Amino acid sequence: MPELPEVEIVRRGLSPLITGARIDNLILRRKNLRFDFPVGFAKKISGTHITGVLRRAKYLLFELSSGQIILSHLGMTGNYRFFAPVKPGHFEKHDHVIFELSGTNPPSPFLIYSDPRRFGFMDLIDNQEDCAFLKHLGPEPLSNQLSAQMLRERFATRRGPIKTVLLDQRVIAGLGNIYVCEALFRSGINPSTPAKNLAVPNDCAQSDKLEDLTRSIREVLHEALEAGGSTLKDYRQVEGQSGYFQHRFAVYGREGEPCLRPACAGQIERAIHSARSSFFCPTCQT
DNA sequence: ACACGCTCCTGAACGC
DNA sequence: TGCGTTCAGGAGCGTG
Numbered sequence: 001m002p003e004l005p006e007v008e009i010v011r012r013g014l015s016p017l018i019t020g021a022r023i024d025n026l027i028l029r030r031k032n033l034r035f036d037f038p039v040g041f042a043k044k045i046s047g048t049h050i051t052g053v054l055r056r057a058k059y060l061l062f063e064l065s066s067g068q069i070i071l072s073h074l075g076m077t078g079n080y081r082f083f084a085p086v087k088p089g090h091f092e093k094h095d096h097v098i099f100e101l102s103g104t105n106p107p108s109p110f111l112i113y114s115d116p117r118r119f120g121f122m123d124l125i126d127n128q129e130d131c132a133f134l135k136h137l138g139p140e141p142l143s144n145q146l147s148a149q150m151l152r153e154r155f156a157t158r159r160g161p162i163k164t165v166l167l168d169q170r171v172i173a174g175l176g177n178i179y180v181c182e183a184l185f186r187s188g189i190n191p192s193t194p195a196k197n198l199a200v201p202n203d204c205a206q207s208d209k210l211e212d213l214t215r216s217i218r219e220v221l222h223e224a225l226e227a228g229g230s231t232l233k234d235y236r237q238v239e240g241q242s243g244y245f246q247h248r249f250a251v252y253g254r255e256g257e258p259c260l261r262p263a264c265a266g267q268i269e270r271a272i273h274s275a276r277s278s279f280f281c282p283t284c285q286t
Numbered sequence: 287a288c289a290c291g292c293t294c295c296t297g298a299a300c301g302c
Numbered sequence: 303t304g305c306g307t308t309c310a311g312g313a314g315c316g317t318g
Contacts, residue, residue, distance in 0.1 A: 001311070034294065058312080076311060077296080094296090117295045119312060160289060169313075177311065274290075276311060
């Protein structure tokens with residue numbers, strides 16, 4: 001389940017391989033993923049060069065020499081791989097999009113987008129500013145736009161559980177279920193806490209909590225990046241490698257197991273917030 | 287403005 | 303062994 005670190009690892013994997021490459025052809029093996037592909041997609045990008053690979057939130061952005069940008073969201077199970085197929089012309093069941101490239105390093109005719117559950121999607125956009133998918137996104141958590149003060153302002157009107165609010169990409173962009181659970185654990189915040197309760201002005205204790213949360217979000221994302229992301233079922237790096245951060249989850253997927261905080265005797269519990277599992281320690285997340 | 291539930295999808299895991 | 307059910311969840315969308 002790609003969240004910010006996984007998407008960033010894919011970006012870092014793809015960028016040196018395909019920057020400067022020419023898109024000779026695009027093969028769409030079905031008419032849609034989650035949404036229909038853009039009209040004339042193959043025709044519009046064929047013959048262009050890839051001039052850069054960027055990331056915004058959980059979106060990959062392939063900058064083209066035409067000035068347009070391919071927007072790619074991996075959904076739950078999307079992944080790119082840069083292998084030539086075993087037999088030319090033979091692709092796997094869920095290989096939906098095939099970029100035929102020339103001028104890659106190392107040479108490979110195919111960049112393949114595969115996505116079993118098809119929660120991912122692609123679009124072709126003219127710029128980031130006018131793109132409906134991007135224009136309402138909140139700040140990047142690894143940029144200096146993330147601060148306790150910023151969170152306080154954005155939490156102030158939100159009565160819903162902080163777990164849900166942190167998943168809202170308009171509040172902060174790029175977090176998903178796993179890293180929200182982990183960041184809340186690290187900062188000792190119960191996922192059910194109404195977000196606005198942490199935004200009380202001039203409350204030193206709550207202010208400290210927001211500082212902790214800010215630091216925890218940064219920390220957990222940085223650590224995940226260093227570990228190559230988290231590989232549960234589907235996520236893979238571009239050349240097929242697994243990430244390793246899943247071995248360091250403190251709460252995610254650990255229902256019923258002991259809390260890992262030193263001297264805490266708690267047991268990890270699972271709760272549901274907006275139809276997603278939240279894992280937390282009821283003893284030290286208050 | 288905000289909260290909530292529904293929807294899309296497949297494969298793995300589980301129960302009988 | 304096999305079949306049906308449940309679960310995983312990102313995010314747009316509709317409704318209240």
